[in-house]
Amino acid sequence: MISFIASRISFAALVLLLLSGFVFTLFFVAPGDPARIVAGERATEAQVAMVRENLGLDRPVIEQYFSFLGRSLSGDLGFSYRNQQPVIELIKNRMPATISLCIGAVIMWLCMGIPIGIMSARHPGSVRDRLGQGFVLVGVSFPSFVLGMAALYFLYFLPRQAGFTLFPPGGYRSFLENPLIWAWHMALPCFTLALLSAAIYARLTRGQLLEILGEDYIRTARAKGLSERKVVYKHGVRSIFPPLTTQLGADIASLLGGALVTEQVFGLQGIGSLAVQSVQTQDRPVIIGVVMLAGFFIVLANLVVDFLYFLLDPRIRS
Template sequence: MVGFVVRRTARMAVTVLAVVLVTFGLTKLAYQNPARMLAPDNASQETVDAIANSLRLNDPWWVQLWHYVVHGPEIKGTPTGLLNWPPSLGYSYRMQRPVTELIAEKIPVTASLAIGALVIWIVLSVLAGVYAARRPGGWFDTISSGASYVMLSVPTFVTGVVLLYVLFYQLSLHGLKFFPSGGYVPLTENPAEWARHLLLPWLTLVLAEVGLFQRVVRASVLEVAGADYIRTARAKGLPPWRVYFDHALSAAANPILTLGAIEFAAILGGAIITEQIFGLDGVGRLAVNAAQSGDAPVVIGCTLFGAVVFVLSTFVIDVITHARSGK
């Protein structure tokens, strides 16, 4: 087990390093005059030159990369490199704030979106997948299979726009103003309004994911449904729900956990489309705005945040599934 964890940790470090290299290189290609783009709109030439010197933009790219990772620009005498403690993701000269602080402010929004949607689609997928596996080829299995293919075929932005049009615009025209058009209310401020403002974004993500998960759950349960211990459980007279949920689903949990971790990390790392449609000021929207304005440190920071979330999620699931396998 220790050797497995060490290997996975080394793989995580290599993955994050590769993301830093690729993202850093792409920003160098995309932004031809980064110092001017990073500076505020009314900045003087002296300010632009100071930004260029701070980021070593006049040095070769490998010097800039080394400076970004090891030291970073000094803000109030404090280095802001990745390898400092606490680690820093650089500094946004356009917004005059550390990138780490900017991302930290947006995490509650994106986390609320991702975690809420994950809980809903996992619950629905497990219930629908297990029920379909109990009667393969039956009416529910046939209908859910067709619905899954439809949901997988429709892009997320189309689902979000349709839901906004039907559940917000059309209902509002008829005097039913339950669904807000967008925005975010913090959970600590008003839990009911927090959930109400996230209902449509959650539903958008759930419809995009539940079809795939339902099919994975169904296939995983069917794969173990003919095992000896399942037949033994039935022979003992256990209720069907216990046979499938306590025994079959538990044995088929590994692929479900793996897929769930990957999808959760993808959403948490950058729910760009959903946040843009519903006006949620999360990490994904921050990354889009930074890319449009040429704020390279924020672009790199958001990309690195998404990569870290992804590798940590897959690492945790790999450890859990390895421990479940008993190796």
């Protein structure tokens, strides 16, 4: 177990090191004047010189990289001269909305997808199975931005035209201020982000469970007189968690891309909208900070998934 944990942590550290090297090369070594880009087009030569000195761009490249790496490890992601704020402060202000959206979407798609997949697998060819397959078809057919616009039209605009408010149009409210208002504002964005993944998990759960229910040990359990419910949930469902955990690790890596679109549709001032604004204004320190922080959380999430897989699959521990 110790060797497994050590190898995974070492690999995660290597991935983060490679990411930092790629980001540094892309933004500081590539052709162009990084100081001029960071300071902005309207900056004076004195301001550009000050930025160049603050970033250490007058030193050898290897020294610049180790300085960049040291600042990143200490939590210093740079300073946004366009916003006149440290990058870490900008990210902290946007982090609650993105964390709420991502965690809410993960919980929602697991709570929707897995039960629907189990229901379909337990009754193959039945009406319930066809309904489950219909849910999968709808889920994989709609892009998140189309689903978001449709949700706003049918669940906000039309009820408002009828004289009542079913859901708010968007925006983020703090969980600490009022959890109920927070949940009300996050329901539509989380559902929009979760539907595609819920459909994928329903299809994956159904396929895995149908295969497992045909195994010899399942037939043996039925022959012993166990109820169908016990056979499915005690022996069958437990065996589908390792592949679902693997899929979860891959989905977390792509979650931020979907969150970016969803934040734009619902006006959530999160990390995704901050990244879009930074790209539009060429605010390099913020872009670097967002990329580094996103990479860290993706690697951390996959590290947690690897540990869960280690606990769920006894073949790895042997």
